[in-house]
Amino acid sequence: MVSGSRTALAGAALVAAATLLAGCASADDGSTSGTGAPEKLTFVSYGGSGQEAQIKAFQEPYTAAHPNVTFANSSPADVAQVKAQVQAGVVQWDVMSVAPAAAKQNCGTLFEKLSVPKLDPKDLSPQAVGECYVGNWSNATIFGYNAAKYPEGPKSLKDFFDTAKFPGKRGVITNLQNGILEFPLLADGVAPDKLYPIDVDRALRKWDTIRKDTLFAANVGALQQAASADQVDMFLLPDSRMISLLNDKKNVKMVWDTTVITLNALAVPLGSKHKAAAEDFLQSLVQPEPAAKIAEALGVVPVNVNAKPNLSENARQLEVNGPVNTGKSVTQDIDWYSQNFDAVTTRLGNWLVG
Incomplete structure (x- = not known):
């Protein structure tokens, strides 16, 4: 189709964090997204400024609105790690960054099929929601x-x-x-x-x-x-x-x-103990306000067509759908x-x- 990542955890820390999470996972089996039993979602992305922005734009507002839901952050996101967790029957991650193609290919085998009834496709960019993923921005x-x-x-x-x-x-x-x-x-x-x-x-x-x-x-x-x-x-x-x-x-x-x-997406690993809370979180982050906030922070393209980001001068230099792009996009x-x-x-x- 043609048209005109607060974390510094690295690989070693990921292993340590996973071990700790495995020890406490059984205490959090209930899945709620508003009030009720405390839940901690393990969110795995690619670290650095991108994940820091997701914490501020997506996670902190969600926890403010849903005080029982908090987040543990780790990196990097890796489909091979998900496969190992699923095969071992010890799934420690709840939401992770993933290529939409990988989520689609492994839908129902490595990633959960999602129920996201709050999302209306007409409010979102094409392909922003798949059976096993929700897009969080386009790069x-x-x-x-x-x-x-x-x-x-x-x-x-x-x-x-x-x-x-x-x-x-x-x-x-x-x-x-x-x-x-x-x-x-x-x-x-x-x-x-x-x-x-x-x-x-x-x-x-x-x-x-x-x-x-x-x-x-x-x-x-x-x-x-x-x-x-x-x-x-x-x-x-x-x-x-x-x-x-x-x-x-x-x-x-x-x-x-x-x-x-490229659509950047999030998915829920198959067997997550917090699937319902993860689904509710995914639906929240593509609403206009968080979609605009992530665009402002990273200079990316929001997936919600109603988002109105107030872009910085630097972000405007990278606005692929703006006048700065005098070439093409694929x-x-x-x-x-x-x-x-x-x-x-x-x-x-x-x-x-x-």
């Missing part, structure tokens, strides 16, 4: 660069792959949600409306041309840190992390060629990814270690 992954490195900056995605014209280190995130397959094809001349089905081999061949000059970051936080430390000169980074660079007064400029828009095909997620993940993983 635009944008081509950014260090303007001090390139006073005469790049103008197109082709320049990202031209190390003769623009020498320097590139950076891209290796998860499928941030355009690692779409961007090389767009740079190679594929029209936005012809991207799907994705030619994975062609995309990887394009990456081969600049492989030695590219940092393949495992997650958004790693690439944000590399860009902040001037370890990469050009980077394909989501708006929710690009805004942190702008807020930190980094000399970053954007190239508005074609951006890749929205990731959730159906294609849900049907091909495992095979493509394996293919990409083998290439990365090859």
Whole structure:
């Protein structure tokens, strides 16, 4: 379709937190969302500024309205961890960030089928609600660069792959949600409306041309840190992390060629002991006010069409649906990814270690 993450917990802390939570899970078996028995929802996302924003925009207002419901935060979100928990019959997470395609592919096997009757599709962006997920915002992954490195900056995605014209280190995130397959094809001349089905081999061949000059970051936080430390000169980074660079007064400029828009979603792991409370929480966070707050904090696109965010100057620089975007945008095909997620993940993983 074409159109005009307060936490600093890392992997070791996740294990410790999970152990503690497992010990207290049996005490919280009741599921309420307003009044009644205390419930603690374990919320797992990707850490950093994005998760901090979700705490402020989603969790704190929800607890204020539902004092019996509190949150324990952890990171990173990982489908493999959910699979291990479900298979072991010890599910410790209640709400987690997930690619909509992964939620759709594993609906009913790793993720709960949701009952969210308070949500009206006409108030939300397309595909914002799936059988096993609720979108919390849309990300635009944008081509950014260090303007001090390139006073005469790049103008197109082709320049990202031209190390003769623009020498320097590139950076891209290796998860499928941030355009690692779409961007090389767009740079190679594929029209936005012809991207799907994705030619994975062609995309990887394009990456081969600049492989030695590219940092393949495992997650958004790693690439944000590399860009902040001037370890990469050009980077394909989501708006929710690009805004942190702008807020930190980094000399970053954007190239508005074609951006890749991805729905960011939340799901409930299968076997959560707090499913009803989790469902109520998910319905709350896509209402106009929290949807606007998360957009203001991260510079992302709200999923509620009635949200009216008061964007900062920096956020307006990243507004993919605003006048700053003089290029095009392509929205990731959730159906294609849900049907091909495992095979493509394996293919990409083998290439990365090859």
